[in-house]
Amino acid sequence: MPELVLIVLCVVGAFALGMRRAPLWAWVLGFAAAMLIWQSGALHGEPHALAPGWVGTAGWGLAAVLAAVCVPAIRRTLLVQPLFQLVKRILPRVSETERAALDAGTIGFDAELFSGQPDWGKLRAVPPITLTEEEKAFLEGPTNELCRMVNDWTIRHNDKEIPQEVWDFVKRHGFLGMLISKEHGGLGFSPQAQSLILGRIGSRSPDVCTIVMVPNSLGPGELIEKYGTPEQKEHYLPRLARGLEVPCFSLTGPTSGSDAATMRDVGYVERGTHEGKELVGIRLSWEKRYITLGPNATLVGLAFRVFDPDNLLGKGEDRGITVALVPADHPGVEIGRRHLPSGAAFPNGPNWGRDVFIPIDWVIGGEAMVGQGWRMLMECLAAGRSISLPSSAAAGAKSLLRNTSAYARIRKQFDLPIGRMEGLEEPLARMVENAYVNEAARGVTASMVSRGEKPSVISAIMKYQTTERMRRSLNDAMDLHGGRGVCDGPSNYLQAAYQMMPVAITVEGANILTRSLITFAQGALRSHPYLYKEIQACQDADDERGLAAFEQAFADHVSFTVSNLAGALFHNLTGGWFGRVPEKAYGTAEWYRQLWRSSRSFALVADLSVAVLGGGLKTKQKITGRLADALSELYLLSCVLKRYEDDGKPVGDRHIVALCARNGLHRFQEALRGTIDNFPSLPVRWLMRLAAFPLGARYRPAPDWLGHKCVELVLAPGEVRDRLTRYIYVSDNPNDPTGLLEVTFAKAVAAEAAEKKLDRAVRQGRVRRVHGTDWVGEAAKIGVISDEEAHLLSEVEALTARVIAVDHFDPAEVKPHYMTPGHNARAVQSAAAE
Ligand SMILES: Cc1cc2nc3c(=O)[nH]c(=O)nc-3n(C[C@H](O)[C@H](O)[C@H](O)COP(=O)(O)OP(=O)(O)OC[C@H]3O[C@@H](n4cnc5c(N)ncnc54)[C@H](O)[C@@H]3O)c2cc1C
Numbered sequence: 001m002p003e004l005v006l007i008v009l010c011v012v013g014a015f016a017l018g019m020r021r022a023p024l025w026a027w028v029l030g031f032a033a034a035m036l037i038w039q040s041g042a043l044h045g046e047p048h049a050l051a052p053g054w055v056g057t058a059g060w061g062l063a064a065v066l067a068a069v070c071v072p073a074i075r076r077t078l079l080v081q082p083l084f085q086l087v088k089r090i091l092p093r094v095s096e097t098e099r100a101a102l103d104a105g106t107i108g109f110d111a112e113l114f115s116g117q118p119d120w121g122k123l124r125a126v127p128p129i130t131l132t133e134e135e136k137a138f139l140e141g142p143t144n145e146l147c148r149m150v151n152d153w154t155i156r157h158n159d160k161e162i163p164q165e166v167w168d169f170v171k172r173h174g175f176l177g178m179l180i181s182k183e184h185g186g187l188g189f190s191p192q193a194q195s196l197i198l199g200r201i202g203s204r205s206p207d208v209c210t211i212v213m214v215p216n217s218l219g220p221g222e223l224i225e226k227y228g229t230p231e232q233k234e235h236y237l238p239r240l241a242r243g244l245e246v247p248c249f250s251l252t253g254p255t256s257g258s259d260a261a262t263m264r265d266v267g268y269v270e271r272g273t274h275e276g277k278e279l280v281g282i283r284l285s286w287e288k289r290y291i292t293l294g295p296n297a298t299l300v301g302l303a304f305r306v307f308d309p310d311n312l313l314g315k316g317e318d319r320g321i322t323v324a325l326v327p328a329d330h331p332g333v334e335i336g337r338r339h340l341p342s343g344a345a346f347p348n349g350p351n352w353g354r355d356v357f358i359p360i361d362w363v364i365g366g367e368a369m370v371g372q373g374w375r376m377l378m379e380c381l382a383a384g385r386s387i388s389l390p391s392s393a394a395a396g397a398k399s400l401l402r403n404t405s406a407y408a409r410i411r412k413q414f415d416l417p418i419g420r421m422e423g424l425e426e427p428l429a430r431m432v433e434n435a436y437v438n439e440a441a442r443g444v445t446a447s448m449v450s451r452g453e454k455p456s457v458i459s460a461i462m463k464y465q466t467t468e469r470m471r472r473s474l475n476d477a478m479d480l481h482g483g484r485g486v487c488d489g490p491s492n493y494l495q496a497a498y499q500m501m502p503v504a505i506t507v508e509g510a511n512i513l514t515r516s517l518i519t520f521a522q523g524a525l526r527s528h529p530y531l532y533k534e535i536q537a538c539q540d541a542d543d544e545r546g547l548a549a550f551e552q553a554f555a556d557h558v559s560f561t562v563s564n565l566a567g568a569l570f571h572n573l574t575g576g577w578f579g580r581v582p583e584k585a586y587g588t589a590e591w592y593r594q595l596w597r598s599s600r601s602f603a604l605v606a607d608l609s610v611a612v613l614g615g616g617l618k619t620k621q622k623i624t625g626r627l628a629d630a631l632s633e634l635y636l637l638s639c640v641l642k643r644y645e646d647d648g649k650p651v652g653d654r655h656i657v658a659l660c661a662r663n664g665l666h667r668f669q670e671a672l673r674g675t676i677d678n679f680p681s682l683p684v685r686w687l688m689r690l691a692a693f694p695l696g697a698r699y700r701p702a703p704d705w706l707g708h709k710c711v712e713l714v715l716a717p718g719e720v721r722d723r724l725t726r727y728i729y730v731s732d733n734p735n736d737p738t739g740l741l742e743v744t745f746a747k748a749v750a751a752e753a754a755e756k757k758l759d760r761a762v763r764q765g766r767v768r769r770v771h772g773t774d775w776v777g778e779a780a781k782i783g784v785i786s787d788e789e790a791h792l793l794s795e796v797e798a799l800t801a802r803v804i805a806v807d808h809f810d811p812a813e814v815k816p817h818y819m820t821p822g823h824n825a826r827a828v829q830s831a832a833a834e
Contacts, residue, residue, distance in 0.1 A: 003038075010034050018566025021559040028066045035059050080551045087550070088538045094525070096320075097261040100375045105382035105456025107527055108448055113634045114527040116564050116603025120582035120592065123638055127451065128646035129443045135193035139727075142173040143197050147204040147729040153490035155207050155345045156499075162211055162345060170208075171243025176215040179222055184237035186221075191449040195387045195442060196727050199395030203728035206500040209392055210346040214292045215240065218377065218384040218508075219249035220301040220325060220364075227365040227376055236299070236325065248297035250288040250351060251377070258513045261374060265304035267322065269312050269370075272357040280312055281359045282324070287352040292507075295338050295347040300326045303377070306370055313360075319371035324362045332356035337828070343499035378456075385459035385508050386445045393466035393504060394435075394442035395728050396497055397473045401435040402725040403493055403738055404428070404477040405714040406745035407484070410803050415759050418480070419715050422704075427476035429707030432714060433663060434469040435724050436656050437636050440643035441466060457523040461632045464514040467504045474498055489807025491737045516621035519628035524610045524617065530557040531610055561611070564604035568691040571597040575698070587649055588641050591661040594699075595637055598668050601692040602630050605672055612684050626675045633668035637661055652720035655709045662702035669699040716749050734799070744799040751796045754789035 013030050016022075039056055068074050094102065109126075112118035131139070146169055155162060170176060178194045180186025189197070194216055202209035215221055221240045224232050239245045256263040265286030272281045286304055294300070306319040313319070328335050328351075335351035360367050364376070408419025408428060418424050445462050448455055477494055478485040488495045505511045509518060525532050533553040540546030571579055579596030581589045606627055613620055640660045644653060672692060679685040713720040731739030748755075758776070761767040761784040769775040776797065780790035 006034065006038060015566050015570055018562045019570060021563045023559075024066065025070045028063060028070060031059075031066065032063050035063060076547075076551065080554065081547065083554065084538070084547050084550050087534065087554075094535060094539065097374055101378045101456070101522065102526055102532065104375065104378035105454045105459070105526070108453050108455040108458060109638065110455065110457040110461075110523060110631070110635065111527040111529065113599050113631060113638070114523065114603060114606060115529055116567060116600045117580070118596065118599050118638070120580070123642055124582060124645070126444055126447050126642065129192060129196075129447060131190070131193050131196070135189055138173075138187070138189070139193070139196055139200065142169075142175070143200050144729065146170065146173075146175070146201060146208070148731075150205045150208050151490075152205045152207070152496050153492075155205060156343060156496055157488070160345050162207060162347075166208060167211070167243075170212055174241060175212045176243045176246075177221065177237075177241025178212075178216045180225055180237050180241045184225065184233055184241065186237065186241040191383065191387050192443075192446040195391040195446040198388065198391040199398075199442070199727055200729050202392035203395040203399040206392065206496050206503075207345045210292060210344070213388045213392070214249070215247050217388045218380045220245075220247040220299055222380050222384070223301060223323060223364045223376060224325070226380065227369055227372075229361070229366045231361075232325065232364065232366075240299070245299045246293055246297050247299045247301060248291050248293040249301040249303075250286075250291045250294070251303045252290050253286070253288050258510055260303075261321065263303065263305060263321070265302075267304045267306045267324075267358075269306065269308040269319075269360070270310070271312070274357060274359050279359055281357050282306065282322075282363070284324075284326075284356045284358060285354050287350070289350040290339060290341075290348060291351060292346060292348045294351050295336050295349045297335065298328050300328055300333065300335065300351060301364070302326050303373055308370075313367060313370060315371070321373035321377075322370050323364045323373040323376060324358060325364060326356075326358060326362060330356065330358070342502050343495075344503060379454065381508075382454040382456040382459045383449050385463050386449045386455060389504055389508055390438070390442045390445065390462040390466040393470040394438040396470040397431070397435045397438040397466075398725040399728045399738075400470070400473045400477045400494075400497070401431045401714065402721070402728065402730070403741055404431060404480050405711075405721070406741040407803065408480055409715045410741070410744050410748050410800055411484075415763075417715070419711065422708075424480055425708055425711045427480060428711045428714070429659065429702075431473045431476050432656060432710045432724065433660050434473045436643075436653075437640060437660055437664075438466045438469050439724075439726070440639040440660075441636050443646075444639040444642050457519065457527050457631075458635060460509065460514050460519045460522065461628070461635050463508055464511045464519065464628075465632045465636060467501075468511060470497075471501050471505065474501055484804060484806055487806045489809070491740075491805065491807050493737045493741075515628050516625035517618065520606070520624040520631060521617055523628070523631060524606060528607065528610065530554075530560060557607075561604075561607055564600060564607055565687075565691050568600040568604040569694060571600050572692060572694050587654065588644065588657070591637065591641055591657070594661070594665055595634060595641075598665060599634055601672060602627075602634060602668075604691050605675055605688050606631075608684055608688060609675070609679070612679075612681055620680070622678060623675055626671045626678075629671040630668050630675070633664045633671065637664040637668075640664070647723070650720070650723065652713065652718075653723065655706060656713070656720070656724070659702045659706050659710050662700070662706070666699045666701045669697050673697055717746055740799065740802055744796065744803050747792065747796050747799060751789070751792045754785050754793050755796070757785050757789070758793060760784075 013034070017027055017030060035056070069079060109118070109123055112122055146166070149169065150166065174187045177186035178189045178197065180188065182188040198209055198213050198216070201212055220236065224236050228236070236245060240247060251260050253263055253265060265284070265288070267282035267284045269280065270283055271278060272283065274281060284302070284304060286302065288302075301323055303321060303323050306322045308315070308317055308319055311317065326333060332353045333351065333356060334353055336349070338347060338349040341348050360370070363370055365372065369376070405419060405428060408424060409417045411418050419428055441462060445455070445458060448458070474494070474497055478498060481494060485492070485494045525535065530553045534550055534557065537546045537550035537553060540549065576593040576597030579593035581592045585592050609623060609627060610617060613623070617624060637660065640657060644657045647653065676685055676688045676692065679688065714724065730742060732742055733739035734743045758767065758779050761779050762769050762775070766782060767775050767779045767784065776790050776793045779785050780787055785793065
């Protein structure tokens with residue numbers, strides 16, 4: 001029995017030392033103290049010390065080894081030095097392009113999640129959504145006006161082109177220069193404002209959103225603003241801001257898609273003639289494809305690899321990736337042909353050129369920036385990726401929810417609004433969750449970017465998670481609408497998004513790559529507290545300095561791992577009860593506790609994965625993909641809690657937050673479980689499972705009743721529904737397909753009581769509801785409903801008939817124009833092959 005007490009004390013002591021990240025000497029002292037107590041006879045009243053058995057010998061031997069490791073000289077010679085050499089061999093090598101990506105962005109709240117002990121203060125320090133008066137006026141003024149003037153069907157189907165009046169409007173109002181500073185003639189709006197403006201336009205027309213998004217994302221405007229020479233800024237920025245130049249950004253080519261850094265587009269530095277003057281320039285040959293705005297562009301931001309064979313610039317031959325500004329009408333530039341991406345109407349197409357000579361000062365930033373292109377792109381990517389697609393994906397999830405919930409309330413089958421059927425409640429609940437989560441993450445991340453962060457790992461999470469969630473909402477919306485969603489036409493408000501969704505999934509880092517390679521693999525290097533320091537130490541050209549840096553980072557890393565092991569086990573055994581909760585977390589304390597607990601488990605599994613897989617991490621993409629999912633769930637739930645607090649914890653949103661939290665934690669658990677179950681090393685798998693799931697997988701998805709409560713909130717007009725779908729464009733025009741939904745929805749809910757009376761009368765056979773009869777009038781005549789109710793019901797019936805109507809066409813009207821006699825569309829697959 002006394003031995004049992006000692007064992008318990010030792011376990012508690014080990015937990016305490018581990019979780020507090022005690023130094024090694026504290027472990028040695030603790031261990032020696034336990035040995036002494038055991039052997040001194042204090043437990044039995046008779047001395048054991050003089051007769052140590054083999055266990056005692058082994059114990060003191062271990063204590064001696066640990067004590068020796070505490071001596072710096074011994075530690076370095078016997079442990080750190082050999083380890084340094086071993087780790088050098090197994091750690092992933094970081095290439096130049098990877099290093100540029102890693103050094104480019106900033107580390108933010110992602111590092112807190114990787115630490116296993118998130119500092120909630122840092123999350124709360126992110127400002128809530130704020131706009132200046134000017135930004136608010138722009139959102140409510142020109143942005144709404146633009147939304148009102150857009151007819152998505154005409155754009156997508158009839159014209160297959162953005163109308164000139166839309167181009168003129170966006171240019172006139174400065175939409176194309178939102179990120180260009182006021183100093184240079186742009187609007188100089190914050191990323192938060194840009195995100196909301198893009199989202200509102202996106203909720204109306206993905207095509208129009210694209211033509212506004214691209215000039216405000218990674219491309220000439222941003223690159224010139226950040227790296228341009230004074231002359232480039234002065235010349236181009238005011239012209240771009242006013243739309244006198246239409247930019248495009250050409251990075252992707254036939255052989256370099258996801259792996260853009262391997263581009264074959266090349267420029268040789270040489271002397272040449274430009275406008276009659278002899279000067280140093282670059283002779284370019286390239287082939288690019290998929291370039292958005294390309295066919296309409298006047299200014300091409302072109303990425304290519306530069307070689308300087310005669311060392312004219314004095315910095316060696318292979319200068320690396322460079323970005324230049326090439327006017328689209330420059331001799332030799334071939335541009336204007338179009339791709340046809342997924343039924344979209346925004347301009348997109350290839351461009352190419354052979355032996356095109358440009359002056360060296362067309363390089364963005366001039367001669368000094370030759371070879372700096374990749375760094376520039378990576379630096380801008382993190383911010384842009386946080387804003388553009390997450391804005392439209394958040395707006396998409398919100399407008400899909402608003403329109404689909406209205407339709408689900410209006411459309412009846414089996415005498416019941418379809419949204420009230422349990423089978424449809426499930427997808428609707430998912431849509432509620434996606435709308436809340438996407439907007440929460442969008443708002444928090446845009447605020448981070450607005451205060452100067454360039455969160456590379458978070459931007460990757462945002463890109464793949466928000467677009468995937470929007471894709472799920474779209475599929476759910478289509479299922480809910482049945483045939484009404486499938487048949488295209490001017491009254492179909494789903495098809496544009498449905499057709500364009502794959503574009504959002506593919507661009508700015510295709511989602512599979514972003515999930516399985518970029519998020520975790522880059523995150524582990526970037527956001528892990530010690531890994532990148534160890535790698536940098538191993539790659540240090542100065543061996544002595546590298547060893548010293550490695551020793552420090554390694555010692556910290558070991559105590560981090562031990563702390564995670566103890567912490568994860570402790571918090572999982574105690575159900576997260578002792579997880580750290582920030583101040584005033586009324587109503588959210590439980591979710592903070594569980595987030596803390598989960599972050600502990602994530603830190604442990606992530607850390608062991610990196611340590612064991614080392615350089616193999618990049619190829620174990622099923623593992624890294626699941627870890628990316630786990631990390632994403634932690635980040636998204638943090639954003640959900642932050643949004644709820646920033647909104648003043650509205651009572652009506654309580655159930656929605658619980659829905660998001662329960663499902664998020666469950667998905668986190670499954671991602672972690674999948675990682676552990678498939679981890680290639682058995683002992684490590686066992687250790688991970690012990691610490692992360694000592695009592696099994698305990699999180700369950702949100703129960704059905706919770707989903708039901710959340711869906712009820714969106715099946716009637718009200719503040720919760722409005723908050724869930726805030727910032728999107730909402731039409732009140734009954735001649736607009738979504739405006740018609742809004743008007744009908746409000747009236748259908750108002751007529752619910754009267755409708756029930758009518759339905760009952762129909763069931764009882766007192767009123768016959770068939771074509772050719774006035775069943776509402778009949779019901780009023782026999783006193784089932786009042787005249788007022790009859791009036792309202794007739795109105796609802798007429799409006800509903802329009803809502804559920806599906807467009808049909810004369811066959812001649814829908815014949816594709818390329819089938820008209822005399823028309824001959826000649827498709828070309830490769831520009832270079834021509
Ligand atoms: C409509 C549209 C607009 C675009 N606009 C522009 C533009 O304006 N400017 C520009 O420069 N580019 C643009 N792009 C290019 C876009 O960024 C690329 O399509 C994208 O980078 C993917 O390249 P890819 O299509 O060649 O696919 P691939 O690189 O061939 O990838 C195919 C699949 O393999 C996956 N994959 C590839 N490598 C890995 C890996 N290592 N690990 C895991 N998965 C991997 C990808 O995720 C993808 O699912 C546009 C593309 C489209 C379709």
